[in-house]
Amino acid sequence: MLRSARLILAALLFSLPAAPDTRAGEVERVRVEGELIDTWCYVTEIMYARGSAHFQCAVWCAVGGIPVSIRADDGTLYVVLRVEDDSQNVSNPAMIRIQSHHVTVDGDLLERDGVKYLLVTQVADDQGIVDLTHEKFGIQPWGM
DSSP, X not given: OXXXXXXXXXXXXXXXXXXXXXXXXXXXXEEEEEEEEEHHHHHHOSSOOOSGGGHHHHHHHHHTTOOEEEEETTSOEEEEEEETTBOOOSSOHHHHHTTTEEEEEEXXXXXXXXXXXXXEEEEEEEEEEOOOOHHHHOXXXXXX
């Protein structure tokens, strides 16, 4: 009886479909150009999360531990996990100093479950803060 139960259990286990492979794919070297953004406000659309109009909130979120992302010029979002040799992945002082800036970075791209993660090896260019001010563009409503 015990042997039959084991055989049935083994047959069931082998007949189940394999779980999808959710590991990160191959690491790819990339260069990304775009704006360093506040991931929380951008993804949730709770606030207009771009440019100098959102700079102070973006700094507060980064200091508070919200991951920073790069919104590439083509609209692709890359979550930054590490910058250069700094072992901190949250509240990284280097990222806080250039929050809301338009940057060009080199790094290693990992993708898992449709999310793009970036390990920045070098900030190749920093063009300064993106100038989307309230004075030039008006007050931006939430959810923009």
